Amino acid sequence: MFEFQRLHWVATITGVLEVIKQNVLTLVILFIVGSRNESPYFLWLIGAGLLSAFGLGILGWFRFKYQLLEDEIHIHKGIFVQKKLYIHKNRVQVTEISAGIIQRIFGLVSLTIQTAGGGSERAVLSALDAETARTIVDVLNPKNAEESEFNSELSQAEQQISALPNQGEHSHTKLSPPDNHQPHTTHNPEWTLSNKRLLYLALTSGEFGIIATILGTILGQLSDFITDENIQWIVDRIPLIQQPGLFFVLFSIASVILVSYLLSILSSIVRYYGFTIRKVGKELHISRGLLERIQTTVPYHRIQAISSTEGLLRQPFGLESISIISAGHQQGQQQRSLLAAPLIYSHEREAFFQQFFGSWELAQGISQQTRQELQDSTQDVLSSVHESSIPPQNLLESNDGHELQTYAKAPGKAFFRYLRRPNYLWLFPTLLGLYWLPWLAWAALLSIPATLYGWISYKDTELGLSSKHLYIRYRVIARKQIWIPKIRIQSIGNSQHTFQKRKKLYHVMFSVVSGSHELSVRVKDFSFNAMNSIMNWFHR
Amino acid sequence: MLEERIHPNAIPAWRLQYAVSGLFLFVPAAFLYFLHTKEVVALEWVIGTAIVAIIIYALIVSFLPQLRWSRWSYQVDDKGIQMRRGIIWVQHTEVPINRIQHVDTRQGPIYRSYGLSVIRFSNAATSHEIPALEEDLSQELKDKITDMVRLVKEDV
Incomplete structure (x- = not known):
């Protein structure tokens, strides 16, 4: 366990394929040019290319070594320049075990360790036997990290945890302490995607x-x-x-x-195919795939946000997909969200949250009934809110049980702005082109779908705040909902355009980590009072 | 407006910056024009356009820095860092202290000659900048923020 090891020799095959995959464009161009050209020169070039791919694959395997320590993994790799990658378990965001076709032939798996941050290297152990991969995942598990902390320096860890009353994940562990010690024996909620x-x-x-x-x-x-x-x-x-x-x-x-x-x-x-999500102790195990089986492990305390998307084709049937936004990412993939439920009925969402994200508030969004009641009261409530004092709106709590504290949507005076906004998309290019191409006047017909879209997005945009979570529903073609824990919000902001100033409207922005970049969600044209109470909520 | 302003030296520094970047804009354009045009047609139009462009640019160089400076304000307290900026789009951003991953300061040749530096704080997702603070002040602010971050123990 504690000395440097090479990967299984099958890694050479995947290495060669990887090199070919990276240079596939060059190869295709060479083939096309070569097929038109009679001289054997190009064949030699292609041959040399393939040969060097083999050479690189084998050398890459030879130079790749890893060492598993008590709580970190060291990787040495690189053919000409040796890179040393040390990943500590505290820094691991997401681990992924996958078995592609080649790995399946030899009964092996490939392990990817994802960390956060822009400069992080990807650590892929491309051929391991399943047992070793499991061992590594278990070592790099934050669950184990917390366990050892509990055992060794209990008071220290306890203090740190109790110093973060906001952290939903931790409160969850406090509720069910047996999970910590025997995570595999307690019952694990599970959700599978049926073939239908x-x-x-x-x-x-x-x-x-x-x-x-x-x-x-x-x-x-x-x-x-x-x-x-x-x-x-x-x-x-x-x-x-x-x-x-x-x-x-x-x-x-x-x-x-x-x-x-x-x-x-x-x-x-x-x-x-065969999508399964399972809650094991303090982490989520997701497995999927027909040809390539992929098992992803996400610790609960690494989840940055949860979002749900109702695509245009799915919304009419009441279907949606739920994904997890995490900070783990691979090189080359900038934004990363992980599907937690690829397809689920909207009315099942609450039960799904109950099972897997028990501590998350506002799971069902804002119910129609509450919204109805709020339509009348919101205006008054929000306009009565001043600076620091926000009256407890017990009216909402008793109805929903979701601890909804503040509800806001774009005010009536923003309605026409919403209708107008999608129209600018076609209007300006058309006006510019109209001089040369008079038939572009037909583009005016686009105003109908654009205005409809504006109307729908006005209806869909809403925001709810509970003590720990932010809930936003908005529309970017598809209707989206996002739940962000307060402690995961990286920055918050508002902006005002000169034309908005007259109506006292503001855009409000929230940003959260997604992969190596930020995911920023913006709600448009909210009133000053709504904006103010959102900013105040953030400070509390 | 928030409590603190950025240093007034920012105005001449930005002016210089704009003027220099203007050189990069106009000189290659003129060079390419005289290089590629074999016979100069409608010279008066060419010169006229060039003069108008230069005048507009000169106006931008002389007035925009002033305007930009007057709209920039920031505030650092125990809640976090707040920034407010923008002429047409007024933007207000808040970064809580406990989300900040690292802080760095930066200084180009123009800023150095005016004794200014840029301070940038990055959170896990992205980074924000306050441009043109006095050198000592930015050092001080950097230390202050780093100390504040150290007090908060939270993980991404």
Whole structure:
């Protein structure tokens, strides 16, 4: 356990593949240029490239060593420049055990350790046997860290914990102390994605737009393939086509959309097959994947925020996805959110929160009834709020049981601003282009969907505060909800534009860590009083 | 407006900065123009545009720093750091002390000649800057914030 070790030799294969994957663009260009060129020079180049990929893969494996210590892992890697990576368990955000196809053939797994911060290196141990990987994960577990603290310097740790009354996760552990000592014997809540749900998820994933763009680009590049002969071949086999010209274009567009839809269904199924989330002691274990099994471990106290997204295709069916926002990230991936429930009915959310995020407040958002009652009272309540004294709004607590303290939404005078805002998107480019292209006047028809969108986002934007959590519902095409614990808010701010000044409206911003970057959520056009009470809530 | 202002030396420093960056804007443009134009057509238009551009830029250089300075204010207390800035978009940001990961100060050649420096504090997500504080004051502030951070024990 305590000396330097190499990875399993299978790491050479993954290493070679990794090098090829990184240079795939160069290779493709070489192939395309090479296929047009008769000289054997390019073949040599490609050969040399592949050979050096092998060389790099094997050398990379040879130079990669790791050492597991009591509470940290040391990694030495790098072919020409040796990098030494020391990761202490206190700094680990998320660990991920995955088994890709190659690893599965040999019965191995790959382990990724994610830490926070911009300069953090990614630590990937690409071929380990499952047992070693588990050992490493267990060592790097913050759960164990806390346990040892409890045992050795109990008073110190206790003091630190009790000094943070706001930390929801810790209050949770206080409620159920047996969890600490025998995490595997107590019952673990579990939620799985049924196959029926998986199908719904795949059908409504809304990813086909992205895939269609990629496919379209590729098709555009395949001009060699689209010859008169080939077109004739297709036209001959489809009886409906009489005029090849227009129909062929329509046909190919339709087929691109169909194929990309099927591909998106396939990719969702491959990624989310067998999705299971399990609460084990003080961490969440998430496993998923058909070809590549991925097991992610997230300690509760590393969760920065929870968000839920109701996509356009999902909202009509009352479906949504819930994700965890964490500070762990891999190099290259800037923002990172981890799905906690890929597809769930909105009315099941409260039960889901109860199971996995028991200490989080405002789980069901703001109920229709409360909202109705508040519609009348809010204006008065918020306008009566002055500077420091916020009256306890017991009216809300008794109804909801969610300790809702303050509720705010954009006031009526902001309504038209909401309606107008999406319209600027088409208005300014159109005005600029109108001089040259008079038919752009038709773009005025866009005002209908844009105004509708503005109306819906006015209705959707709302904000709730409890003693420990911030809840925001807003819309960026899809309707989103986010729960941020007060202690996770990195900064808070408001801004006011010259035109807002007249109406005394403010944008209010909150930022939270997501991957190596910030996720900032902004609610627009709130009244001065609402803004003020939010800022005061933050100071308390 | 918050309690503290940034140092008034910021105004000449920013002026110099703007003027220097203006050089980078105009000189290459003029150079490219004379390099690539074989015969100069409508010279009066060219010169006219250039003069108008330079006048507008000169106005910006002389008035914008003043305006920007007058709209910048900040405040550091035990709650956190508050900053308020912006001419058209007035922006107010608050960073609580216990979220701050590290603080650094920075000084370019222009700022050094005016005895100013920039202080920047980073939290886990992003970083914020107060531009143009007096050197000693920024050192002092840095020490003060670091001390305050040390008192708070919290983890991301």
